[in-house]
Amino acid sequence: MKQNKHYKIEIETPIEHKQLNQNGYAIHYYISGNKNNDLIIFLHPAFGDHRCFDKQIDFFSKSYRVITIDMLGHGLSQVNKSKDKIDFSIKHIKTIIELEGHNSAHFVGVSMGSLIAQYFALKYPNYVNSLTVLGGYNINKENKEIQKAQRLESFKWLLKIIFSMNSFRRYVASVTVINLEEQVRFYKMASLFTRKSFIVMSGLGNIIKSRQNVKREYPLLILSGDKDLELAIRMSKLWHHDESKSKFFIINNAGHCANMDNGINFNKVVAGFLSDIK
Secondary structure (H helix, E strand, O other): OEOOOOOOOOEOOOOEEEEEEOOOOEEEEEEEOOOOOOEEEEEOOOOOOHHHHHHHHHHHHOOOEEEEEEOOOEOOEOOOOOOOOHHHHHHHHHHHHHHOOOOOEEEEEEOHHHHHHHHHHHHOHHHEEEEEEEOOOOOOOOOHHHHHHHHHHHHHHHHHHHHOHHHHHHHHHHHHOOOHHHHHHHHHHHOOOOHHHHHHHHHHHHHOOOOOOOOOOOOEEEEEEOOOOHHHHHHHHHHHHHOOOOEEEEEOOOOOOHHHHOHHHHHHHHHHHHHHOO
């Protein structure tokens, strides 16, 4: 049974902790559920780690094989001597899928995790059974408004980082989730994100590009927390409008990482989506 020191979430499902050794670093990942079931991979937001999905493990492991990953520079997957950047995560994910005996997976990505999930689907579409996006946007189109907002946010980060990394961590926790207990948990995760971790984040530039005529052949679910930023909700709605076959839901009483703030509603919506496409 796994527990968090400050705010306890008890996970009854047995979880196996594994690592994928790379050149000068290792990627840590966690696997649960029956190996014969369909695979779901959960990809966390920036500054968090696999523990962002603690409220999903028991629920989804009953019907699926579940993998959560500490992406490079996050959690236990420290940068160390890595020359790779965060965009190389798609190679890690593909290798993990194959090592675990699967040839495809459902993907659930939150914020940065949703960008990486889309990038994976762009490069390896045959490996993707479905994509659920929370707090994300379409990486394949020009997003000037989002880019401007992100530049302003990065400037806030820089000021706080200069003062102290703990100040930065408190800030990102406060804007990631609205539940105070979840903010404590997210701060704890962010404590493993170091100044050196910022080096790998430059790889996001390879992920976010304007691309023409990108068509998705897999089912797409787009989610937003009702307490997320107005811009984030609006971009999610616009994306849904642009892709008429997608599904869109608002998770009530939740911020940017709605799966942490309101895990019950999030789990219900995602499970219903996956059930409908079986």
